[in-house]
Amino acid sequence: MSNGWDWSANTEEKVEVNGVVILSRSYNATDFSLDRAIGTVFNLEYGDDKIKIIAGHAWYLLGMACRIEVNGKYIGGDKIVLFAKEPTTTA
Numbered sequence: 381m382s383n384g385w386d387w388s389a390n391t392e393e394k395v396e397v398n399g400v401v402i403l404s405r406s407y408n409a410t411d412f413s414l415d416r417a418i419g420t421v422f423n424l425e426y427g428d429d430k431i432k433i434i435a436g437h438a439w440y441l442l443g444m445a446c447r448i449e450v451n452g453k454y455i456g457g458d459k460i461v462l463f464a465k466e467p468t469t470t471a
Contacts, residue, residue: 395433397426403433419464436464 419436445458
């Protein structure tokens with residue numbers, strides 16, 4: 381997973397599994413989004429695996445945190461992520 385920005389406030393978030401990009405978002409940080417401010421939970425599938433990426437605020441509230449789970453098991457990143465919400469689905 382990578383999350384970077386440049387001096388023009390352009391931000392790119394990318395998740396790769398075995399060299400395959402399964403999530404990619406680009407935006408300018410000046411384009412405020414409540415979802416990005418609150419944090420988001422991404423539920424992705426890669427083959428038979430269910431990948432959950434939780435991106436939100438760090439427990440000390442001064443930075444960002446990211447937790448990665450595969451098939452419900454923690455595999456890396458921060459153990460505590462605050463203010464990340466599950467996406468809503470509509471039928």
